Amino acid sequence: xxxxxxxxxxxxxxxxxxxxxxxxxxxxxxxxxxxxxxxxxxxxxxxxxxxxxxxxxxxxxxxxxxxxxxxxxxxxxxxxxxxxxxxxxxxxxxxxxxxxxxxxxxxxxxxxxxxxxxxxxxxxxxxxxxxxxxxxxxxxxxxxxxxxxxxxxxxxxxxxxxxxxxxxxxxxxxxxxxxxxxxxxxxxxxxxxxxxxxxxxxxxxxxxxxxxxxxxxxxxxxxxxxxxxxxxxxxxxxxxxxxxxxxxxxxxxxxxxxxxxxxxxxxxxxxxxxxxxxxxxxxxxxxxxxxxxxxxxxxxxxxxxxxxxxxxxxxxxxxxxxxxxxxxxxxxxxxxxxxxxxxxxxxxx
Amino acid sequence: xxxxxxxxxxxxxxxxxxxxxxxxxxxxxxxxxxxxxxxxxxxxxxxxxxxxxxxxxxxxxxxxxxxxxxxxxxxxxxxxxxxxxxxxxxxxxxxxxxxxxxxxxxxxxxxxxxxxxxxxxxxxxxxxxxxxxxxxxxxxxxxxxxxxxxxxxxxxxxxxxxxxxxxxxxxxxxxxxxxxxxxxxxxxxxxxxxxxxxxxxxxxxxxxxxxxxxxxxxxxxxxxxxxxxxxxxxxxxxxxxxxxxxxxxxxxxxx
Numbered sequence: 001x002x003x004x005x006x007x008x009x010x011x012x013x014x015x016x017x018x019x020x021x022x023x024x025x026x027x028x029x030x031x032x033x034x035x036x037x038x039x040x041x042x043x044x045x046x047x048x049x050x051x052x053x054x055x056x057x058x059x060x061x062x063x064x065x066x067x068x069x070x071x072x073x074x075x076x077x078x079x080x081x082x083x084x085x086x087x088x089x090x091x092x093x094x095x096x097x098x099x100x101x102x103x104x105x106x107x108x109x110x111x112x113x114x115x116x117x118x119x120x121x122x123x124x125x126x127x128x129x130x131x132x133x134x135x136x137x138x139x140x141x142x143x144x145x146x147x148x149x150x151x152x153x154x155x156x157x158x159x160x161x162x163x164x165x166x167x168x169x170x171x172x173x174x175x176x177x178x179x180x181x182x183x184x185x186x187x188x189x190x191x192x193x194x195x196x197x198x199x200x201x202x203x204x205x206x207x208x209x210x211x212x213x214x215x216x217x218x219x220x221x222x223x224x225x226x227x228x229x230x231x232x233x234x235x236x237x238x239x240x241x242x243x244x245x246x247x248x249x250x251x252x253x254x255x256x257x258x259x260x261x262x263x264x265x266x267x268x269x270x271x272x273x274x275x276x277x278x279x280x281x282x283x284x285x286x287x288x289x290x291x292x293x294x295x296x297x298x299x300x301x302x303x304x305x306x307x308x309x310x311x312x313x314x315x316x317x318x319x320x321x322x323x324x325x326x327x328x329x330x331x332x333x334x335x336x337x338x339x340x341x342x343x344x345x346x347x348x349x
Numbered sequence: 350x351x352x353x354x355x356x357x358x359x360x361x362x363x364x365x366x367x368x369x370x371x372x373x374x375x376x377x378x379x380x381x382x383x384x385x386x387x388x389x390x391x392x393x394x395x396x397x398x399x400x401x402x403x404x405x406x407x408x409x410x411x412x413x414x415x416x417x418x419x420x421x422x423x424x425x426x427x428x429x430x431x432x433x434x435x436x437x438x439x440x441x442x443x444x445x446x447x448x449x450x451x452x453x454x455x456x457x458x459x460x461x462x463x464x465x466x467x468x469x470x471x472x473x474x475x476x477x478x479x480x481x482x483x484x485x486x487x488x489x490x491x492x493x494x495x496x497x498x499x500x501x502x503x504x505x506x507x508x509x510x511x512x513x514x515x516x517x518x519x520x521x522x523x524x525x526x527x528x529x530x531x532x533x534x535x536x537x538x539x540x541x542x543x544x545x546x547x548x549x550x551x552x553x554x555x556x557x558x559x560x561x562x563x564x565x566x567x568x569x570x571x572x573x574x575x576x577x578x579x580x581x582x583x584x585x586x587x588x589x590x591x592x593x594x595x596x597x598x599x600x601x602x603x604x
Binding site: 108129130135137139141147149161163166167168171172175176210211216219226232257268269274275276281289290301307312319324326329330331338341342346349 | 366372391451477479480482484487488489515516518524534569572574577579584585593597601
């Protein structure tokens with residue numbers, strides 16, 4: 001799903017700077033064949049992570065060839081799956097269990113060697129926990145200033161990204177010979193996983209030891225859609241008052257809508273919801289079709305994570321809460337009455 | 350063998366998190382003059398964690414706070430020292446030529462080597478540029494292990510165990526010192542500096558340095574083309590009741 005805000009910002013900019021826009025089009029056609037992008041694909045237990053496929057979409061926007069990169073114990077199997085991704089010319093696969101946990105200490109040298117070998121002009125990863133942890137380390141080893149959370153690609157060296165929690169939109173031009181980007185998942189839709197026919201090639205295995213040891217993980221299990229990519233999100237804030245109320249009111253509402261559950265930082269800090277559900281500048285960015293904020297005032301930091309949603313609705317008892325300034329549909333009222341009523345009425349439809 | 354901890358805590362002076370930034374009319378950046386600044390919230394967590402390690406009877410020999418930027422960064426460093434940092438270094442960098450994360454990482458590498466730091470705790474991101482890169486870059490340059498977005502840190506001799514926030518939950522990593530850790534909001538609850546501690550901080554050592562002192566070339570790699578206001582979203586007004594909400598959502602195609 002494309003970020004609507006980002007799109008309209010770009011459109012506005014293009015309208016204002018036609019000569020530059022024309023210049024870029026001219027440049028892009030003459031250099032497109034020289035560009036080559038490496039898109040880092042994430043996998044877990046031998047399955048591709050669709051969240052990382054936005055990197056391929058971003059690569060295609062640049063023009064030129066796009067290669068995918070996978071590493072891990074079952075890299076060859078994943079590479080076969082990835083070879084069907086539309087837009088990829090080649091998959092570079094490194095089969096070695098050492099890369100299964102995505103540790104930056106052995107991934108960074110691995111990528112550096114494969115980037116150098118392939119002579120890539122652009123390297124793109126998703127702005128996920130993995131991409132955020134890994135790519136800056138790679139950038140430092142290559143002596144490159146990485147660009148984070150890119151929401152739009154304006155040219156082969158010009159990128160748009162949010163700063164100040166999305167309160168300002170920065171367009172930067174990179175002078176580095178290799179451009180390293182992490183891309184915002186809500187701004188670049190995952191590439192299609194059918195219809196492609198990429199070749200698969202072995203990458204260089206640097207076999208660097210990781211100085212960090214992976215011990216364990218504890219992932220929140222849920223049958224609901226994944227927060228970052230859900231079509232609908234219902235999000236609870238401090239107004240829910242307790243974890244008991246959060247657990248009593250939010251899941252039925254989410255189920256009635258088929259939505260993922262999110263939370264504000266206040267709700268997370270107060271222990272109502274798990275940290276992995278946090279939406280905002282320091283949590284996840286979401287841009288669903290519908291974002292329903294319940295008992296959330298709408299602080300700057302929260303708005304940063306959800307204001308690109310297509311439709312924003314809110315229920316809040318304070319008519320002056322900032323959330324009403326961005327909500328397409330606002331209901332002033334006591335959430336303890338309104339949420340159960342809404343849940344019942346949605347269910348009976 | 351247990352190592353004495355020499356902790357380096359880089360801090361950044363940023364526009365206060367509660368202030369809504371205004372884009373300059375010439376679209377070159379965000380208005381910073383006359384705007385309230387404070388210590389980057391994630392950096393408060395770093396200092397707090399360093400101080401808590403000492404309070405948990407870890408062998409903390411030194412907590413050094415470092416900031417690179419214009420003269421006013423000294424205030425930020427005083428705050429860090431009032432919270433419990435032992436001393437600080439201010440690297441003077443002109444306001445109109447701020448360092449990029451790569452430049453900061455190079456500078457911090459030089460400082461860490463000179464000061465023989467063995468644990469560097471940084472915020473996971475600065476709330477102004479939202480880059481989220483410096484810690485990882487620094488770990489890469491030093492070739493040290495890294496644990497980003499830490500929500501729990503425990504140290505046993507020279508073995509560090511870190512719980513970190515990942516998509517969908519937490520994971521636990523273990524590494525040996527020296528190490529780079531970046532803080533997530535869940536790591537701790539930073540203390541307020543008390544008045545006596547603020548007074549004491551005035552007597553703590555604050556060294557002034559320049560980039561040249563560390564031999565760091567921090568030429569910018571990125572050029573700002575422009576900075577703009579994000580498109581303004583229009584609130585669509587309020588509805589009377591739940592039925593009104595459902596029908597409006599249907600009208601907008603969200604249901």
